[in-house]
Amino acid sequence: MLKSFRLPADHGTHVLEDYAKTRSDFDWKQAETGFSWFQTGKINAAYEMIDRHVAEGKGNKIALRYSDATRDEQYSFADLMHLSGKAAHLLRNQAEVVKGDRVFIFMPRTPELYILFLGAIKAGAIVGPLFEAFMEDAVRDRLSDSEAKVLCTTPELLSRVPVDELPHLKHIILIGDTVGTNGFYIDYKQAMQEANADFPIEWMAREDGMILHYTSGSTGKPKGVLHVHQAMIQHAQTGRWVLDFQEDDIYWCTADPGWVTGTSYGVFAPWLNGVTIVVRGGRFSAEDWYQTIEKNKVTIWYSAPTAFRMLLSAGNALPAKYNLSTLRHVLSVGEPLNPEVIKWGWEVFQKRIHDTWWMTETGAQMICNIPTMEIKAGSMGKPLPGITAAIVDDDGQELPPNTMGNLAIKKGWPSMMRAIWNNPEKYNAYFTLNDWYVSGDSAYMDEDGYFWFQGRVDDVIMTSGERIGPFEVESKLVEHPAVSEAGVIGISDPIRGKIIKAFISLREGFEATEALKHEIYQFVKNGLAAHAAPRQIDFKEKLPKTRSGKIMRRVLKAWELNLPVGDLSTLED
């Protein structure tokens, strides 16, 4: 592994000079003055993202450039105001959505996804985006936990929605070729034609729910992380400080809105700042990604280490074929950004890749390498103004520099989650150390105040930038007829960061074969999602368990790494 190295600070803009001035005495109240609700007292994030720019005379500016294999479209802010107004009407009149209802969106990344997303927020709903690769179990868990009233999806994905098991679901809006509307099913195309674009926006309170993202912990089912409308303060401000948004930027965030990066920084941050976004549908290919940058003249690019590593492994001759010179600023999030990748970015794009650290629960960026900072390759950067981060011990005491401990944030930033849906106990478990939010990451801070990621404290696995709870995978595995018990850990992978490895004991009468491994892999893939399926499986006679029956993943990790298994006093036998 490449050792850390330093890259000097580069471009500074008016925004970032401002940052330098405000750093020590910054208060989030200073970031509110740009919003219309600062004057009117009326809050709705969709209004601030879209309609406000039209009111300010920027209606003709392109908000969204969309392309996939068959479509190539542009939408101005005025177009999106019009279409999201229609979508809000559709949701209100036909799907009976009222303030606070959960509206889920489960579909590929197309303009309709964004239009419905905005429409739902305009109508005062709490929007729940679901990654299109989710399979039936993953969809069921999320829709039933949130008691979703409306689901927006496509006819192709409908087979993964167990409608009969979702009593709270009142309507499904179908985007695509459908047989028409029948009360339960609503034909999007037809309904949009009929809907009035002039929607009276539902004005919200600062603390009203806006978006619900499901994410995994180390125990239990995925949990719904709730963010409120005023989270937009931090989305907007970090868009300027960290992403360095300026008037003419063309911005490409490669994350799907099913994940928090794809909403906080795929939708909120750029549109709150009136910036043009690029959305590219379809699957990853290195050629396609370079082409997307060239064709759209992308200036700011926010992606993830796994994607950068895939591009890196496609070789340096490929990017040389494209004109990538429009790129001004490149950023990364989601997993450790290794110095090798930073070195590659410097060689291939002559750009410094800026790491950013945050989580679904934090709602927005917290610790970052902002453009005017020197980069120490391998470090996540420093806490933003208005954010107090520290390394604390298990009693909440701050630790001195260069000591590993829990990465924690002082409670109370604008985009902090406000609830775990229907689960106050889980929510409170994040805040057991005085005023600290405990992230679950371990890290240390160096003498210059840079934070260095060390790993997860719990068993959560980050694979290809997606967060997987081992419990969810284990629960699925034991549903397979051959599986008696299963334990899941993450193991290192040069591209994906981590991949999922399962240790499995089989039921009587089943033989440990390669064919069975494949079948079990497919079983999880078809039940949950491809990224949650174990790419490696080891069959074992027996799995190590505590006397209370919990699989000891610590021992599985030791097996994997050929390390001593440590204290086994709690082992079953």
Ligand code: PRX
């Ligand atoms: O372990 C950290 C890792 O991703 C976790 C949060 O995952 P999620 O909620 O899915 O959000 C990902 C994108 C916001 C963290 O607890 N993580 C996130 N960013 C970094 C990171 N690990 C290392 N370096 C980062 N920059």
